[in-house]
Every structure is written in C-alpha cells, then in structure tokens.
Amino acid sequence: GQQVMQIPQYQHVQEGEDFTTYCNSSTTLSNIQWYKQRPGGHPVFLIQLVKSGEVKKQKRLTFQFGEAKKNSSLHITATQTTDVGTYFCAGPRTDKLIFGTGTRLQVFP
Amino acid sequence: GAGVSQSPSNKVTEKGKDVELRCDPISGHTALYWYRQSLGQGLEFLIYFQGNSAPDKSGLPSDRFSAERTGGSVSTLTIQRTQQEDSAVYLCASSLVFHGPLSPLHFGNGTRLTVT
Numbered sequence A: 001g002q003q004v005m006q007i008p009q010y011q012h013v014q015e016g017e018d019f020t021t022y023c024n025s026s027t028t029l030s031n032i033q034w035y036k037q038r039p040g041g042h043p044v045f046l047i048q049l050v051k052s053g054e055v056k057k058q059k060r061l062t063f064q065f066g067e068a069k070k071n072s073s074l075h076i077t078a079t080q081t082t083d084v085g086t087y088f089c090a091g092p093r094t095d096k097l098i099f100g101t102g103t104r105l106q107v108f109p
Numbered sequence B: 001g002a003g004v005s006q007s008p009s010n011k012v013t014e015k016g017k018d019v020e021l022r023c024d025p026i027s028g029h030t031a032l033y034w035y036r037q038s039l040g041q042g043l044e045f046l047i048y049f050q051g052n053s054a055p056d057k058s059g060l061p062s063d064r065f066s067a068e069r070t071g072g073s074v075s076t077l078t079i080q081r082t083q084q085e086d087s088a089v090y091l092c093a094s095s096l097v098f099h100g101p102l103s104p105l106h107f108g109n110g111t112r113l114t115v116t
Helices: none
Strands: A004-007 A010-014 A019-025 A032-037 A044-049 A055-058 A062-064 A069-074 A085-093 A095-097 A103-108 B005-006 B010-013 B018-023 B031-037 B044-050 B066-068 B073-077 B088-095 B111-115
Touching: A004 A085, A010 A019, A019 A085, A032 A069, A032 B111, A044 A062, A044 B010, A055 B044, A062 B066, A069 A085, A095 B044, B005 B088, B018 B088, B018 B111, B031 B073, B044 B066, B044 B073
Parallel strands: A010 A103, B010 B111
Antiparallel strands: A004 A019, A019 A069, A032 A044, A032 A085, A055 A062, A062 A069, A085 A095, A085 A103, B005 B018, B018 B073, B031 B044, B031 B088, B066 B073, B088 B111
16 A cells, blocks of 8 residues: 655754655655644644645745655755654545654754 | 634543544534544544545544544544553544645644553
C-alpha cells in the first residue's frame, strides 16, 4: 500500500540554523499538504501544493513539490524557538489522507 | 467561529470497559476523519465520513472499534472492551469537502484515552 516516509525522524538545531525535512511517497500524489504539530497540540495546516515542481513560500518556510509529484520538502531558514514541533506531510490516496511519519524539530536557543 | 470540538478531553477507563468519544466538526464541513496518535508517533488513519456515510472502515484496528455520524454533523467513535494498547490520543478532523483542492483538515484538540 501507499506509504509516505519522512526523513529525518528527528532534528536538533541551534537557533539560527536552517532545517529541511523530506517527504517521499511510494506513489504519485495528486497534491500534498503540510502540517505542524506543536508539543502537546494538534496538527495545524500549513500549506497545500498541487502542481508538479511547485514552490511556495511562507516567510521563512519554503515548500517544494517534486517534478514527479512523489516527493516534497519543507525548508526553514534561520530557525527560531517557535519553530519547535513535528512537521507532517500528507497525501491523498483515494479514500484516505495518509500522513507521513513526521519530523520532530528541536531548536536550542 | 468554533473549531472542531472533541469530548471528553481526557478519559481514563479500566480494561474491558466501553468508551465513547465524541467529535463536533466545524459547521458546514461535510468530511470528517478520525485518526489515532500514540505517544510520540505519527497519525494512524482510522475512518472517514463523507456526510453520514463511511465508505471504508478498513482502517479501524479491530471489530471492537466502530464509528457513526448522524445528521452530517456529530460523530462518535466507540471502543468496546478496551485494551491497554488502545491508549492513545484520538484526533478528529473535518474539512469543507472531501480531498478537494484547498480543503485542509481542521483538527480538534483530541481525546487522550488511558486504559488501565
């Protein structure tokens, strides 16, 4: 069945360093969504990518959707302590929205 | 505007008892989803509703799990004869349309279930 893997599983960075998480699907995705879950909180929608090769930016966050629509990445420039949390990608599979395994980001001040 | 509301927020139950978890989606959202998240883990898909219909129940872990949705609004997830491995946070989410473009999931705060 369709699997959505994310790497790395964990990432610890010093405040001000950059961070990237990668999302890989075993099948082509019609679109991909990204969510952020703060410690103790629930996932919150960040963005959706639909087009092959699409790049979207939200302040210090840059999201990319691969040309083959099977992978995606989230890059954070100059991390801040407020970026702490787990970042999930999610892709639809017919009747389900499958979430990736998540990347947990820890930022040290 | 209210978000997705789940109750109870916490539930401690003894092994073997039945529990009922409730989800009140955002008004007008036709799609409703249930996920389970164990401590420090990802989101495990359980079931979704399109209106009152649940076309695919294969995500439910066992026949002890059931869910229903009435009036295209409130949904309940019932776990019968709870087991310790059922302990997790149960998250409900709703969206305006099912997997439509620009239709993100809005999650509730979850119900933390502890089976002793």
